[in-house]
Amino acid sequence: MSFRLGLTGSIGMGKSTTAALFAEQGCAVWDADAAVHKLYGPGGAAVAPIGALWPEAISGGAVARPALKEIIAQDAGALPRIEAIVHPLVAQDRADFGRQSVAEITVFDIPLLYETGGTAQMDAVVCVFVAPEVQRARVLARGTMTEAQFAQILANQMPIAEKRRRADYEIETDTLSHARAQVQEVLRDIKVRLADA
Template identity: 65%
Template structure:
C-alpha cells in the first residue's frame, strides 16, 4: 500500500517545484489542479454536470474557467454549487490514482488540503512556505494577476501560520538547494518510520 503524503502551501510558496523534487526522488505525484483540468476538458467528467447547472460555462464541449470566474463573481452561491460538483469528482480521480500506483510514497499535491478536510485521508502532511514578501514577489513576477486578485486568493486559503502548525513537515522553499535537502530529510524520516512500524 502506497504511503500518502499530502502536500500543500499557499499560492507562490513553491508547491509545484517541491512536487517535482519529490518526483525526482522516486515518489509518485498526483496533482489536484491537473485533475480539475482533466475533468474540465472535452470528455471530462465535470463537463455534463457543470453544463447542466451553468449552461453558459461550457465552450467547445469543455468547461471555460473564465466563464466560471464570471459566474462566481456574479452569483454568490455559484462557487458552492461548482465545488459540490467538482470535489467528489476530484476525490474519485485521486482514489483511482492511488489504487493504481505502485510507488512506495505518493505525494498528493492539494492546494486546499486542510480547507477541504483531505488531510484526514493522508498518512502525513507537508506544507511549503516562504516569508510573505517572497511569496508576494513570486506571484507578482508571474504577471498573471493583479495584487487585488492575489489578495482575494489568499483570503480563501488558511493562513500560512495555521497550515505550518497543522502540517507534520514544513519545507522552506527559499532556495532550490534548501528545498531539495529538506525533501530528502522528509523522505528519510518517512522511510525510517515505515521500517520501524
C-alpha cells in the same frame, strides 16, 4: 500499500516545484490542479454538470475557466455549487490514483488539503512555505491575476501559519537547493518510520 504524503501550502509558495522534487526522488505524485484541468477539459466529467447550471461557461466542449471566474465574481453562491460538483470528482480521481500507485511513497499535491478535510486520507502532511513578500512577488510576476484576485484567493485559504502548525513536516522553498535538501530529509524520516513500523 504506499505511504500517503499530503503536500500543501498557499498560492505561490512553491508547491509544484516541491512536488517535482519529490518525483525526482522516485515518489508517485498526484496533482489536484491537474485533476481539475482534466475534469474541465473536453469530455471531462465536470463539463456536463457545470454546463447544466451555467451554459455560458462551456466553450468547445470544455469548461472555459475565464467564464467560470466571471460567474464566481458575479454570483456569491456559485463557488459552493461548483465545489459540490468538482470536489467529489477530484476525490474519486485521487482515490483511484492512490489505489493504483506502486511507489513506496505517494505524494498528493493538494492546495486545499486542510480546507477540504483531505488530511484524513493522509499518513502525514508536508507544508511548503516562503516569506509573504516572496509569495506575493511570485504570484504577481506570473501576470495571470490582479492584486485583488490574489487577495481574494488568500482570503479563501487557511492562513499559512495555521497550515504549518498542523503539518508533520515543513519545507521552505526560498531556493531550489534548500528545498531539495529538505525533501530528501523528509523522505529519509518517512523511510525510518516505515522501517520501524
